[in-house]
Amino acid sequence: MNFYLTEDQQFIRKAARELASKEIRPRAAEFDKKAEFPWDNIKALAEYGYLGMTAPEEYGGMDADALSHTLVIEQVAWADASTAVVLEVHNSLVIEGFKRWGTLEQKEKYLPSLASGEVIGAYALTEPNAGSDAAGIETTAKKQGDKWVLNGRKVFITSGGIAGIYIVFAVTDRSLGKRGISAFIVEKEFEGVSFGPLEEKMGIKSSATCDVLFEDVEVPLENLLGNEGEGYKMALAALDSGRIGIGAQSLGLMQAALDASIKYAKERNQFGQPIANFQGIQWKLADMATDLEAARLLVYQAAFLYDEGLKTNKRYSKEISMAKLFASRAAMKHTIEAVQIHGGYGYIREYGVERLMRDAKVLEIYEGTSEIQKLVIASSLLQES
Ligand SMILES: Cc1cc2nc3c(=O)[nH]c(=O)nc-3n(C[C@H](O)[C@H](O)[C@H](O)COP(=O)(O)OP(=O)(O)OC[C@H]3O[C@@H](n4cnc5c(N)ncnc54)[C@H](O)[C@@H]3O)c2cc1C
CATH class of the missing domain: 2.40.110.10 (Butyryl-CoA Dehydrogenase, subunit A, domain 2)
Known part of the structure; x- marks a missing residue:
């Protein structure tokens, strides 16, 4: 596996980050407060073609590889996890499903409107x-x-x-x-x-x-x-792709937690100095950053293997479950730590880290709970030996 992103992947990550910073992040707290569907975000993503990220070009999509898709979900989740899950289900579970199992007629009928974002899946x-x-x-x-x-x-x-x-x-x-x-x-x-x-x-x-x-x-x-x-087999195969998306969502949330924690630790003074000077806070930041990098490697590897598997007709469910299990667990742990670093202010909506913590919990539940990921990993280990 090549550890460097290609030029295209770097470009797509940068573009997604810009859009997420400019359009999605500023609206996230308000949408969360009102529990209102983030149409503005979805429309902005559709305008840039991200609703059709995994769709073939002939149907108006980007035909992006799984790693590029992962990079985009990560950036969107950094800005707003709610928007990211809508995008993730639409691309990883629905468009991917049409791509893999749809007939020519089904693709022609449904993919153009899904890829343009006119219709959500x-x-x-x-x-x-x-x-x-x-x-x-x-x-x-x-x-x-x-x-x-x-x-x-x-x-x-x-x-x-x-x-x-x-x-x-x-x-x-x-x-x-x-x-x-x-x-x-x-x-x-x-x-x-x-x-x-x-x-x-x-x-x-x-x-x-x-x-x-x-x-x-x-x-x-x-x-x-x-x-x-063959529906059951397809449901599980689709979840392979979906779980990489949940891993990517976990990365975005963790990065947001780390960014907010570093900023706050430098700004907040106690005992006459920034709390960033205290080793207790530094260790939390170091653990957060280390788990984030480890999760990133697992999730990117899972995306890379998923694409390899499509070419060779091999499934990498064990590696994908490992990535989802590790990344979602780390996201939950470190969004809690981000609240802790913010002290009482972390508990207040205005600072935004309580939203990250609330958003993180579902990562350990949907598209297969952590317990189910462990069953997938263990059954694969036992079959291999
Ligand atoms: C916000 C949200 C969005 C969702 N979106 C979708 C969606 O778009 N489409 C969709 O189809 N589903 C969706 N889901 C459903 C989600 O995938 C399920 O909630 C999840 O798979 C768990 O199923 P369950 O809730 O029935 O829990 P259960 O299966 O009842 O599990 C309860 C507990 O028992 C544990 N458990 C169960 N079996 C075992 C076992 N064999 N060994 C050890 N522990 C076990 C579980 O890990 C869990 O801790 C969504 C869920 C949520 C919360």
Whole structure:
């Protein structure tokens, strides 16, 4: 693996940083306070083409590699984690899904509007009784004549109600267990699709999260994504890409925590000197920066391996889970430390670090909890030996 970013990757990182600093960061606190969907941010990102980062050029996308995508998510999360998760799900789970499993007709129909950002994508796997155990989903899809009919309820869906296109996982043959799950492209406007109220969350408050309900929703046969019965395999493969995105989100949050902590430690005087002079504070900064660099190497490596795997048809789930596990854990730990470095002011909204701490917690939960990442890593280790 080459440890240096290519010129293109350096350029994309710099451009994303500029946009994040200028457009996204200044609005993050207000969107969080109002728990309002960050449309202005999404529009700004769309204008620069980032909504189509992973889409092929012929559909209006950038066709960026996974590392470039990672660099952009990192910069956006540095500015606002809520905006970053919308972008991440849209690119890593939805566009990537179309790219990998979509038919030519599906790509032609759906990718241009996703790539331009005219339509946002969502990924609907989790259900009330099936979170970590995704094979336990109960939503059904029954073939009736020239259509599939979907019934069920998905929970915690990022961009629920906002998104125009949903990749929905449903059971097509219960007798086959996880081999009886398939994926469908469902449009918001299909009759029988409805949405629950927005969840009131601890963090990433300005991203929209809600139930998505399906009542006798008729889906054309041609909207089956991938092969019938391969939905579970596809859901996990898509999460490989998504988990790199969550790792990138973790990096952005940690960098924001480190930046704020260094600035504050130099400015705040106690005992007649800046608190940055105290070794107790210096050690926190050193630990934060070291974990951030270690996480960065793991996440960038995961992105690099993901692309290699697409070329060689090999999955690197162990390395990807390691990156997500380590980076999300470090982000949680160090955003708490950032609050500690800020003392009482850290607990006050105005200083912004409490938002980083609230936003960080979900990194250890969504797209597979830390416990599930450990199961992926351990099962891979045990198979290898
Ligand atoms: C803000 C937010 C946004 C989300 N966005 C989406 C989305 O867009 N699409 C989507 O499909 N889902 C989404 N999710 C759902 C998310 O992926 C799930 O919440 C997550 O996978 C965990 O499932 P669960 O909440 O049902 O927890 P559970 O699976 O019930 O887990 C509860 C606890 O038990 C532990 N546990 C479970 N099984 C094991 C085991 N075998 N060994 C050890 N420990 C175990 C878990 O680690 C956890 O600590 C989102 C969730 C949140 C909070």
